[in-house]
Amino acid sequence: MNTLGKTRAGSSAAAKPRATTAKTPRNNRQSAEAKLAELKCRLLEIDDLVAAGAVLGWDHATYMPKGGASARARQGATLSRLAHEKLTDPAVGKLLDGLTSYASGLPHDSDDASLLRIARRDFEKAIKLPTDYVARASALGSASYDAWTRARPANDFASMVPFLEKAVELSREYADFFAPYQHVADPLIDAAEEGMTTASIRSLFAELRHELHPIVRATSDQPGPSDDCLRGSFGEQAQLDFSLSVIKSFGYDIDRGRIDKTHHPFCSKFSAGDVRITTRVDEKHFGDALFSAMHECGHALYEQGVAAALEGTPLGSGTSAGVHESQSRLWENVVGRSRPFWEQFYPVLRDTFPHQFRQTAFETFYRAINKVQRSLIRTDADEVTYNLHIMMRFDLELDLLEGLLRVKDLPEAWRARMQADLGLLPADDRDGCLQDVHWYGGTVGGGFQSYTIGNILSAQVFDAATKTHADIPREIAKGEFGTLHRWLREQLYQHGRKFQPNDLVVRATGAPMSTKPYLDYLRVKYGELYRLPAIESGHTP
């Protein structure tokens, strides 16, 4: 069969957004409904374009042959540009204006009021970005990413300098579209974490750093447990099967998703019925495949849990990068590296790899997967030291944006901070300032803070869940996750983007974001693991 020469129409109905037909306002109510229907139709078309772009991106990262790269980059950019054009169509603004009074008569939390609020926000942001800028940023992102995939293995930072300089410049330009601002990084941060600013994150991180250092010292300065048991021979299919069985027990609906292999695991949503995750497998090491799968499963549970009514609207996805990351870290770490979880699953794992874990006691395994160790690579870092990697990147990107640090001096600044914060010196830039893709994807600023916000919130959210349902840890120890999953769906997932991140956190946990539950979590868990006396605590809020 040859599907190359399609001659006629596509495969389904796609109503075209129409000009409003109700010219005579016979009835204001009816007219508002017609406008709302047209707005939703336009937003659905934009959602379709974004989803199609996501499919192209997923395919790029999983199955695309290398010959497809250049055309694929252009095709993805065309979809992005069209989505941007559709969103910034003046007709969208006119519809939003025409619905202002209608919206004010609706309950604030109703789906329609929320839709109009968020659509307005997206529209106002989008119209500040000229299409010309979007095209230039896309071009840089693609070229810089391609260059980075060659530069990192070659340890060739010099070749990335012009790209990174351009990225700093374009990121400043982005910020300027949203002037005035207090700090040049504020608009970039707001894009990821609505309501947060450079100042609020600096203050959060300062407090966290102050409290983290004693924990880092107390754990990683003593001879750590051995993690030798995680090294050996672990067949790929068995690792994937085990990972799948775990995430299915978490509640991941495989009829509305799938798991594939990739280099850098991610979660991607094409619709409420198709939320996919990816992982990677090292046959010589147990852990990465499973913990990556759990992590991406957390993102996927969030997306699969958004209320069906919000599907295809701007409300139909998670509310912020940080809240999203809280769910990946909750399922990966707070649940997936916990003692109760492994009480249930270690026997299953031993059945899966009887030869490899025959000699390994439960306690040895549990300590191995929770070993604290200062290390060079962020993505390999343990729960305790991970945030040090993030905070260092956050500071460096602020320095780049402020012009306090020149791009060419980045490797040296990186080494100095690694030495100061983690007591380690990378042997080269490959394991230094070239290790993360973020800046080399064309954006400097706004990308890193969400990981640490996610860590902080993961504990706060789990704490709130267990305060409501004290049985959750006991259920986890029986391999049951229904109560936790249900609570998360009700408190967080179902709302999509209806609420601002901070509002959602207050609704779900009864308090604004706080480092206390997270620090308590670390102190209790690692205090027990490392048999520590009570770790000196600062003055957490």
Add this chain to the structure above:
Amino acid sequence: MNTLGKTRAGSSAAAKPRATTAKTPRNNRQSAEAKLAELKCRLLEIDDLVAAGAVLGWDHATYMPKGGASARARQGATLSRLAHEKLTDPAVGKLLDGLTSYASGLPHDSDDASLLRIARRDFEKAIKLPTDYVARASALGSASYDAWTRARPANDFASMVPFLEKAVELSREYADFFAPYQHVADPLIDAAEEGMTTASIRSLFAELRHELHPIVRATSDQPGPSDDCLRGSFGEQAQLDFSLSVIKSFGYDIDRGRIDKTHHPFCSKFSAGDVRITTRVDEKHFGDALFSAMHECGHALYEQGVAAALEGTPLGSGTSAGVHESQSRLWENVVGRSRPFWEQFYPVLRDTFPHQFRQTAFETFYRAINKVQRSLIRTDADEVTYNLHIMMRFDLELDLLEGLLRVKDLPEAWRARMQADLGLLPADDRDGCLQDVHWYGGTVGGGFQSYTIGNILSAQVFDAATKTHADIPREIAKGEFGTLHRWLREQLYQHGRKFQPNDLVVRATGAPMSTKPYLDYLRVKYGELYRLPAIESGHTP
């Protein structure tokens, strides 16, 4: 990593089509060049949308979880609709008009003259279809296809009657957009095979039928060879590996493609650097996986062979469904079921499945894969009887379009024709008029004739290649396909859509389409296989 909350631009440059800037025709030549550049930019954007739709379709048929179906249908239709809107933009017509005199000064076969010719043709066709019609046809196609996937296993033709009635109606409506016509099927046929008509195909098929019947009788009326050796246990991975090694030896560039499993094999092109094929594997039967892979490889070699300069333009794909099918059938049958081919590959196959083919002599295997047998299912039919299935469907769809046959009477008409043409009666509609997806995809007419045109051309093209390069069969017997592949690339593939199907056939083979080489091919091959006396021949042109 969470890619759900993308906050900024996409991943590559995608220049927006711009309004022509050269307002003052300082210089006609320059102005034409600017217009041509803008036209190409607009056409590239359309190509990107079509390619993105193809990725969505490929994913649908390979990896998509079932939960994704409804949103995916809508997303694909949105891309189809946008591509249609972009192509029918009056600005495209204005650019084409403005380039008429420029085009007339170019050599007819030049890339630019061809581009303007084909773009004009596509534009003129597209503007005849109202967007409203495209949306209705899409809606029917999707709903009907979904219903068919349930109706066929349930043998429930009755449930398909309303869909099929609607499909007949919409197909007539399509034809009417292209009125006047001699026959209502003409516009549908022209969409697949430019330059052909109902009358020309009827005449071609009448002649072919006349010549085929003696061959069918002479082969399938005698006790056939056994094909038991193809049944047994053939591991999926080994079948896929063997298939891949064969198509790579044909010249399929796996760096610009890949092979995946699906239910109904197809070939799909996303760019010159990404042309994928699919196959299906039956572990209890050897053959389907390999011959499907060879077949789709033929389509893929065509697409991979289009000249790089035509990439992203309306010239950048094969010229017609029939010429495309000639390449799939050439590689699958004329090469892939030939004696020389298996002289090289049967020993390799025996090494792959030593246990299964240990007792099977070469001749037994060769006869098994070329066994002629009247059968119920088109896709399982051998080379000789296959065309009877096609001609019967062609006649039935003309009757439906002309109103001579009512949809509800189709099952009875099908049985009557099966009895008359193949001497068989299907036990039910599942293996009768419900077996092929084509009509249930929403279009009746224009879909089936290309298979037989492909068969006819496959022999004519191969005959021309061997007349130029007499060594080709000897090279095939050594597992070398370079001379054949090169000749096909030079004579056919590189030209994309530059030439009309008939012109291309004349250029490549020195003559218009003729059934003679195909009938000669069948007579020689099956005469030898079935040890027949010279089969009575009619008056082929």
